[in-house]
Structures are given as C-alpha cells and as structure tokens.
Amino acid sequence: MRAGLAVALLLAVSAWGDEPxxxxxxxxxxxxxxxxxxxxxxxxxxxxxxxxxxxxxxxxxxxxxxxxxxxxxxxxxxxxxxxxxxxxxxxxxxxxxxxxxxxxxxxxxxxxxxFGPKGEPPERVVPPAGELRPLPDTPAARERGRALYQSLKCGQCHGPEGRGDGPAAATAVDDHGESTAPLDFTVGLYKGGSTPQDVYRTFVTGLDGTPMPSYGDSLPSEEDRWALVHYVRSLSRSPGFFRWLFGPRTPWE
Ligand code: HEC
Ligand code: HEC
Missing domain, CATH: 1.10.760.10 (Cytochrome c-like domain)
Structure with a gap:
C-alpha cells in the first residue's frame, strides 16, 4: 500500500515537468x-x-x-x-x-x-545552464577573450573598454524605435543574467529586436566562447557586490 503510494507520488512529481x-x-x-x-x-x-x-x-x-x-x-x-x-x-x-x-x-x-506563431517547438542551440560547463577562468583565457573582443569589434558598440560608449552606441535603437544602450560591462548588471552561463547564452544567440547580434556562427569554438565570457565578466568593477545584491538567480532549467 505504502509502496504503491510512493510510486504514485513519484510518477506525479516526474510527470509535472512534462505536463503542458x-x-x-x-x-x-x-x-x-x-x-x-x-x-x-x-x-x-x-x-x-x-x-x-x-x-x-x-x-x-x-x-x-x-x-x-x-x-x-x-x-x-x-x-x-x-x-x-x-x-x-x-x-x-x-x-x-x-x-x-x-x-x-x-x-x-x-x-x-x-500569443505568438504556432508550429514545431523551436530547436535549442544553447544547453540548459545546469549542463553548460564553463572552461576555467585563467589569465590566458581572459587575454584570449580580449583579443576576440577586438577582432569581433564588440567595442564598436560596447566601447574599447566595455563602458558602453562605442562609436555606434549613440544611434542604437530597438524594434520599437526606442534607443537602447549597449551594456556598460564595467557596471556588471546584465539584463539576461550575469552568471558565465547567462553571458554565454546572450552572445551566442543574440538579443533579437535589438542591435546586439548573434555570434553563434562566428564563434564556433567552445574555448573562444568561454574566453570571451571570462574577459567580458572581468571588466565588471565590483561583481561580488552586485551578485550579493541581486543574486542568487533561480535556475529554471
Ligand atoms: C510594469 C510593466 C510590466 C509588467 C506588469 C510585466 N511586464 Fe513583462 N516586460 C516589461 C518590459 C518593459 C519589458 C521589456 C524589457 C526589455 O526589453 O529589456 C518586458 C519584457 C517581457 C518579456 C520578454 C523577454 C524577452 O526575451 O524579450 C516577457 C516574456 C515578459 N515581459 C513577460 C511578462 C509576464 C508573463 C508578466 C506577468 C506575469 C509581465 N511580463 C509583466 C514590462 C512589464
Ligand atoms: C551593433 C552593436 C553591438 C555589437 C557589435 C555588440 N553588441 Fe552586445 N549589445 C548591444 C546592445 C544594443 C545591447 C543591449 C540590448 C538591450 O538590452 O536591449 C547589448 C548587450 C550585450 C550584452 C548584455 C546582455 C544583458 O544581459 O544585459 C552582452 C553580454 C553583450 N552585448 C556582449 C557582446 C559581445 C561579447 C560582443 C562582441 C562579440 C557584442 N556584444 C557586440 C549592441 C552590440
């Protein structure tokens, strides 16, 4: 009887995740x-x-x-x-x-x-945060990230030092015609989350409806992707403080 109840409970709990x-x-x-x-x-x-x-x-x-x-x-x-x-x-x-x-x-x-278009479920291109394993954050990785930041011209919008003051920043507008500032990385407050996994997802898939493009195709190497994540996050002046203030985030995946 009790075993039956336990099985029923287990089934109910495991089914919750898949229920529409x-x-x-x-x-x-x-x-x-x-x-x-x-x-x-x-x-x-x-x-x-x-x-x-x-x-x-x-x-x-x-x-x-x-x-x-x-x-x-x-x-x-x-x-x-x-x-x-x-x-x-x-x-x-x-x-x-x-x-x-x-x-x-x-x-x-x-x-x-x-409310949006129907059809086949879209394909996932970035794994859930729990399954994304960042490569180590080392001085060499940050240096590599800095070189990528330059070669990919992130500074055009985000500024040479990541202060959100690049030459293209002033004219950036979103789909609604509202001006949208490229993030100032030195503040370290990310809209889409500030964990390494969040920043990875942001520039691999891009922010649709804004000038922030997707870099999934131009950055196929995992090593390069994490190097850029570590470099960009290293620009934040006081990440510990902001993480204390606004974190921890709830992992919904
Ligand atoms: C006080 C106004 C306000 C309320 C209330 C509000 N939202 Fe929003 N929501 C916004 C604004 C503003 C944005 C745009 C943020 C941006 O573009 O950076 C937004 C963006 C979003 C997005 C877009 C995320 C994306 O990927 O672009 C989703 C989803 C969303 N809201 C869902 C909800 C849901 C669900 C609720 C109710 C539980 C809700 N919102 C209540 C103002 C609101
Ligand atoms: C053409 C201009 C442009 C270029 C080039 C660009 N970005 Fe952005 N980026 C933006 C804008 C605009 C936003 C803010 C969009 C918003 O919040 O509505 C943004 C936001 C971001 C964010 C923050 C998202 C968040 O969660 O708040 C990250 C991280 C980012 N960019 C990384 C990069 C990296 C790394 C590169 C280079 C590989 C890059 N960007 C190149 C315009 C650009």
Whole structure:
C-alpha cells in the first residue's frame, strides 16, 4: 500500500515537468499581473505601456531577447519562465519568481507563448545552464577573450573598454524605435543574467529586436566562447557586490 503510494507520488512529481502548461490558469494570472503592460491581446500596448522605455514586449510579432534558440526563433518555454522569474534588470519588467507558484509561472509562460506563431517547438542551440560547463577562468583565457573582443569589434558598440560608449552606441535603437544602450560591462548588471552561463547564452544567440547580434556562427569554438565570457565578466568593477545584491538567480532549467 505504502509502496504503491510512493510510486504514485513519484510518477506525479516526474510527470509535472512534462505536463503542458495550464493555459486557462495562465490567462487568469496574465490578466492579473501582466496585462496592464503587455496588453490584453499580448501586443505590448497595455494602458501602462506608453510611458515606459524600453517598451513591454509585443508577444504577437515581437522578437524575444532572452532565448536558448537560434536568432529569429521563438524562445523555449523554459526561457520565458526564466525571464518572468528573474525579471529584466533596469527595466519595468519585474521579477515574478517570488510572487508566483511554479505552476502559475509555467502557466503564464505558456500563455505568453500562445500569443505568438504556432508550429514545431523551436530547436535549442544553447544547453540548459545546469549542463553548460564553463572552461576555467585563467589569465590566458581572459587575454584570449580580449583579443576576440577586438577582432569581433564588440567595442564598436560596447566601447574599447566595455563602458558602453562605442562609436555606434549613440544611434542604437530597438524594434520599437526606442534607443537602447549597449551594456556598460564595467557596471556588471546584465539584463539576461550575469552568471558565465547567462553571458554565454546572450552572445551566442543574440538579443533579437535589438542591435546586439548573434555570434553563434562566428564563434564556433567552445574555448573562444568561454574566453570571451571570462574577459567580458572581468571588466565588471565590483561583481561580488552586485551578485550579493541581486543574486542568487533561480535556475529554471
Ligand atoms: C510594469 C510593466 C510590466 C509588467 C506588469 C510585466 N511586464 Fe513583462 N516586460 C516589461 C518590459 C518593459 C519589458 C521589456 C524589457 C526589455 O526589453 O529589456 C518586458 C519584457 C517581457 C518579456 C520578454 C523577454 C524577452 O526575451 O524579450 C516577457 C516574456 C515578459 N515581459 C513577460 C511578462 C509576464 C508573463 C508578466 C506577468 C506575469 C509581465 N511580463 C509583466 C514590462 C512589464
Ligand atoms: C551593433 C552593436 C553591438 C555589437 C557589435 C555588440 N553588441 Fe552586445 N549589445 C548591444 C546592445 C544594443 C545591447 C543591449 C540590448 C538591450 O538590452 O536591449 C547589448 C548587450 C550585450 C550584452 C548584455 C546582455 C544583458 O544581459 O544585459 C552582452 C553580454 C553583450 N552585448 C556582449 C557582446 C559581445 C561579447 C560582443 C562582441 C562579440 C557584442 N556584444 C557586440 C549592441 C552590440
């Protein structure tokens, strides 16, 4: 009897991960917590949207910034769950992780994706954070990263020393026509997360809808990718302080 109960419980727990999100529940959470900015139809035109910059995402046509999928693709359900849970630092997109139950988080993420195009699930090109193993952060790796930063011309936008003041920075605009500053790496507050795995994902897949391109194809080597991650993160002046203030992040994958 007890064994049977244990098996049933185990099955219930393991099935939770694969169960499709409850869209009816998702709609209730969305109307409550998201509609005022993202709009009833998911078009990013909620009553609170006009005054905000950057603008709330348009989920119908909008390109998603934070994805584990190819540039131009839809995000995965786990990508949307991560963003909704952690929020987008420096913008009005709040961290809902502490406010929503895991079931509600999954439900509302599914509801958000349902506004967009349908079809086959998009292909994952960056492994989940838990499976991405950073190569060691050594002085040699940072030096290699610095050379890549120069040869790939990241400084055109992010500035020669990573202060977000490159020659192309002033004219950078996003899909909504809002000006969007290339990140100042010396501050170390990343919108899409500041762990090595987060920074890796950001420049491998790019931030769709902004001038930040995808470097997945121009950086095929794992060694080069991690070298650039370590170099960019090393530019941050006080990462320990900011991580203390804003971390730890919830791994949703
Ligand atoms: C106070 C306004 C506001 C509320 C409320 C709000 N958002 Fe947002 N949201 C934003 C803004 C602004 C952005 C754009 C951030 C950026 O582009 O850097 C955004 C971006 C997003 C993104 C885009 C991530 C990407 O990869 O581009 C998702 C997904 C999202 N919100 C989901 C939600 C969900 C789900 C809720 C409700 C649980 C919600 N938001 C509530 C303002 C809001
Ligand atoms: C054409 C201009 C441009 C170039 C070139 C460019 N970036 Fe960016 N990058 C941006 C912009 C704009 C943003 C901010 C987008 C936003 O937050 O809306 C950004 C943001 C980022 C972020 C921060 C994402 C976050 O989570 O906040 C990282 C990391 C990054 N870029 C790395 C790189 C690296 C590494 C290179 C070179 C291999 C590079 N970028 C080249 C424009 C550029």
């Amino acid at each position: 999100p409850d869209l009816v529940r998702g709609g209730v959470v969305y109307r409550d917590a998201c509609e005022s900015c993202h709009g009833r139809e998911g078009d990013g035109r909620g009553p609170g949207a006009a005054a905000l910059s950057p603008k709330p995402r348009n989920f119908v046509t909008g390109a998603f910034k934070f994805r584990s999928t190819e540039s131009g693709e839809r995000p995965l359900l786990s990508d949307v769950m991560r963003t909704v849970s952690t929020g987008v630092r420096g913008t009005w997109m709040t961290a809902f992780g502490p406010l929503l139950s895991p079931t509600d988080l999954k439900a509302v993420a599914g509801y958000v994706l349902a």
